[in-house]
């Protein structure tokens with residue numbers, strides 16, 4: 001006979017959203033909190049394991065950020081340019097990149113609670129360091145609103161969250177796949193758990209679902225994202241295959257977000273099919289190819305196909321992967337000259353797939369593009385670059401092209417100083433945008449838009465984004481909705 005166990009709060013998953021929900025539930029008084037994670041222990045942590053994990057949140061500027069990074073020496077800190085990131089800026093960023101499709105209630109909840117949620121993480125014990133900087137003269141610049149990430153990157157954050165959770169007596173069970181729910185679209189009562197030793201049922205007063213997106217399932221990518229997404233590279237965890245999401249939709253949960261959309265980025269064409277490696281110390285993913293603002297990107301036909309300088313990288317990288325996928329064979333080449341390489345190579349030591357040649361024609365031959373076409377494309381680009389405006393990497397500099405059908409709006413510097421380089425890229429998927437519909441208390445809603453009693457959700461399993469995404473919003477969203485979910489779940493349990 002199958003055994004039944006009981007607890008106060010079940011949290012599904014052991015990624016960052018799950019840990020934050022479990023810790024918040026314990027803090028709010030839930031006694032028996034159990035985390036059920038499908039992955040084995042040495043693969044725990046979901047997507048954040050593969051990330052350096054920056055946080056975007058509303059803050060008042062340098063003085064406040066100093067509270068997170070007191071260890072940085074004063075002289076260096078003073079060189080960092082850290083303007084405030086306001087509520088309105090965060091809202092504008094979310095609305096602009098999602099083309100005004102983001103749920104305004106959830107967007108306001110995310111923005112308004114972002115500051116408290118990140119401070120909560122600091123208070124529970126997560127340690128921080130400053131984000132990657134772009135050096136211009138003596139000053140150190142960061143992307144707008146993104147100034148800190150946890151020490152040790154995503155894995156560092158996960159290890160501290162896990163230690164905090166274990167210290168609070170939270171029961172973390174690995175190789176424990178949730179494979180069914182007990183309950184209906186009005187009330188959730190428990191789950192069935194599949195383990196290597198067999199199955200058991202577990203009941204709880206409330207459940208927080210933090211099971212991630214469906215991006216690691218080729219079948220679900222093909223079904224929902226379409227357009228050859230079944231063969232893209234998966235940047236994060238192999239375990240995010242969407243079955244929990246599907247079970248809850250079958251039960252009567254409502255869906256939200258962009259089901260044909262996902263966070264897709266340009267990635268080294270030789271990246272592994274899944275779980276791209278991170279650099280030492282969690283300094284970011286070694287397969288990312290985000291330096292496209294310093295050069296041009298062409299498709300296999302030798303033609304540019306998007307505005308590489310539309311905006312700062314943090315506002316364009318998450319949609320650039322889809323743009324690449326739509327080109328022939330789903331591959332493209334980032335082309336740089338020595339001026340462009342100088343801009344981005346400082347501090348970078350990733351093992352990139354790269355081809356070099358003294359002339360553009362030779363480079364074209366090496367990457368299999370018709371030389372006369374690439375020579376023509378580069379010449380047309382060079383002729384269109386404004387030379388009367390100074391290049392400035394600290395922000396959009398207005399140094400755009402003039403007269404091109406596909407402009408490069410900023411940082412348009414002629415490709416003329418050899419040797420030249422081509423970095424072959426393809427598409428990497430980070431997380432899916434379609435998911436469960438929640439309210440501003442992180443309660444999962446039924447298809448009648450009523451809260452399903454006892455069911456909360458946070459993280460990538462929630463449907464929130466459309467088209468594109470302002471970088472480093474995922475972790476902040478996790479912290480915001482997981483603290484709400486943990487607190488709500490604990491209230492039901494007490």
Ligand SMILES: Cc1cc2nc3c(=O)[nH]c(=O)nc-3n(C[C@H](O)[C@H](O)[C@H](O)COP(=O)(O)OP(=O)(O)OC[C@H]3O[C@@H](n4cnc5c(N)ncnc54)[C@H](O)[C@@H]3O)c2cc1C
Pocket residue numbers: 012013014015016017018036037038039044045046047048050051052053054055056176177178179210211212213235236237239240241242243244285430431458459460461471472473474475476478
């Ligand atoms: C390379 C990379 C870089 C990134 N960089 C950043 C960044 O800098 N800043 C930022 O904000 N975001 C970043 N992200 C996005 C961010 O990491 C994710 O949004 C976030 O980790 C999602 O957290 P989650 O807890 O919802 O999901 P996950 O961390 O993916 O966790 C979901 C968990 O659920 C488990 N699970 C799935 N199915 C079941 C089941 N049936 N039963 C039990 N458990 C199950 C999975 O094994 C997994 O552990 C990055 C992502 C990647 C991949």
